[in-house]
Amino acid sequence: MYFTFRQVQYFVLTAELGTISGAATAARISQSAITESIRQLEEQVGSALFSRHARGIALTYEGHRFLRHAKLIISTVKDAEDAFTAKNDNVAGNLRLGVTNLVAGYFLSDILARFRRVFPEVSVEVVEDHRRYIEHLLISGELQLALMVISNIEEQFALSVDPLMRSRFRVWVSPKNDLADKSRVKSSDLRDQKLILLANEDLLESISGWLQGEELIDQVFLRTTSVEAVRSLVGTNTGVAIMPDLAFRPYTLEGDRLEARPVEGLSVTLDVGLVWRQGSPDTDQAEIFKTVARDYHSKR
Template identity: 45%
Template sequence: MHLTFRQVNYFVAIAEAGSVSRAATRLNISQSTITESLRALEAETGATLFERSSKGVTLTYRGHQFLEHSRRILATVADAGRILRPGPEAVSGSLKLGVTSLVSGYFLADLLARFRRVFPDILVNVVEEDRDTIEDQLVRGELDVALMLVSNLVNQYDLQFETLARSRNHVWLRGGHPLLAQDHVELAALEKEPLIGLSIDEMPRSVETLWTCRLTKPAFSLITSSVEAVRSLVATGAGVAIMPDMTYRSWSLEADRVEARPIKGIESTIDVGMAWRRDAELSEPTQIFLQLCRESRSDQTLDRR
């Protein structure tokens, strides 16, 4: 099997854009070029990586698996270039990093692996806590920086933050659900469905905020701290869920199908970012980590559809 870096790069661009044409626009290349690259990649791997429709493309189960490896390939190549720059191996010290649960599961691993690859002499101590505790520890100087949801940051007077990615809320539905016939789902339609909630990172409060326009609150039939439990429950028809798109994958661990639809009239996002004390004198390891995060920033709103 002979895969090229360009094929991998184009594949990731299509997956993140949800459309061949949008990916071509972002990469500033012709649609025919990226289409031919994808066709050659699928022929070389012997796998169908996307399901095509008039609305765009969605990853297949094998496509999701390949995407995880492809992102690691791109990150590793970028890090190889960084390692060749003069002096990074000379940087040493420590970094006290705070992280909240949801961000830990979807952003921390890759960033931490990249940081440790390039700066092996910087000792990173990671603390996972709820938002209130993380904010308090940042203010008191017990943490240097935190990766967390910054869209619900409370202490914006003492803390400075930057957004790394914005993730829209979508409705998760089992394969074959009648609501999949709609391009956008009305909140009113969800009031008749068992609603499954995610308890971590104040997600119930974020979901409740969506209902303010209806002067009511969502009726959760089940709340769990596990994203995979939400995915499996939705996939097997136990209910529907409103989840940030950064957590979406179209297959449960049991290989049951999960579909996602945008919510009509709802454009709010859940924002992931980094936060630190506003008046802090940032150490060199902290500055380096912030810069690495900025280089990994997604300039587009995360949207799988």
Template identity: 40%
Template structure:
């Protein structure tokens, strides 16, 4: 067939890929499920590959789907760049911009925003500082950073900083494909504590879960605390323990090709929010305001806030 792939197909594909479900994508976009299903099928037909594995548990990206996801995000991002701030004769922004980022967030959010800002503002001297959340907050408050991208709902100095959420990522339970709990669609916290847990010590993610365990009067059995996400993923993949982590960190395969399953938590657990953070009371320069707009556009192209 000689159909042309449309932006609508890209957007519908992204919605399904990010939500793992046609029903969830339908709610997200306020579009009929049948229209989304038809669009995805036509896209697969045009590309000549299966982008999703269908199952009663939802839609899971195939390896080809993962590769196409990267390209689809770039396409939507490029369209947003091309249609923003088109003013004939306008003077390009120049100057300098210093961005702070944590190591964990850098791997999942920085590259696309960085590349888009570079395309939009090639004359701006862009510098990135990577460090732990407490030190980034210190640099922001002292005026040594213009803005940071970090977990924004676990700030140590919230009274001194402004946070704007770009994405809210629900926590789910990670487990090996053959784990006893993998037969369930949902898992409760009380069931989790009956098994060993692998805990990620990075970006204050663990701090968000501590009051949850305490509120439910549960004491997890922790087999390892580590700052390495790959260590968590590998241990979970071989069945050494469960992990409770946000969706933005999830990847279905370990470095050793072990499959990692995820299950929804039955109990209410706070999301992990990633956002922009800057010093309260500061007057952002034009370069900073432009970076904020680019980050907002990138967030909208990835996944709407819940």
């Protein structure tokens, strides 16, 4: 298999913009050049990466899988450039980093991989735990920095917070579910559905009040600590789930498709950011990690 870095760039651009014309405009080349580049790439990987329809194009299951690898390729090349341009020759030492569960699964891996590639002499120890305990470790000085959900931070006067992203909640549905036919869902529509709830501390603290206010708690028929279980159950139309976009993937592990719809009146978000103790001495390791995390988020 052989394909070029340029083909990968055009593929990612097309996937993110959703149209050949949009990708061509952004890349400042002709639409035919984008089309031919994608055709050659599909030929090399042996799978159709896009499905074509009247309104444009959409990623296939194989396209979604390849997109993950394509972004990693681009990220790795960028890191290689940074490794030679950044003044990191003297950066070494240790960094103790705290993370909460959802962040560890859906936000940490790419940032940590990028940091380690560019700053290999910095040893990173990751501590995953509940938000309250991570706050305690930060205040006691046992952690230098945390990458965590910041929506419900309790020790606001003792901790500094730098927001990185805001993830809205939407309802996940199977294409077979009646809600998939709606562009927006009302809370009243959910009263006829079986709700699947992710039993995660950060998520429950964010969404429980809204569920109670809309009298939807009684619709919850299953609670699970597994995001993959939520996806699989929604994918087979066993129920629907109100989840943050942070964790959304358009396919289950079994290959069933998922869709997400906004819910009217649901303004709750799950916010992720960097957290450190106020007044704590700045270390090179922590400051560099902050920069890498901010840079990663700005390019998403």
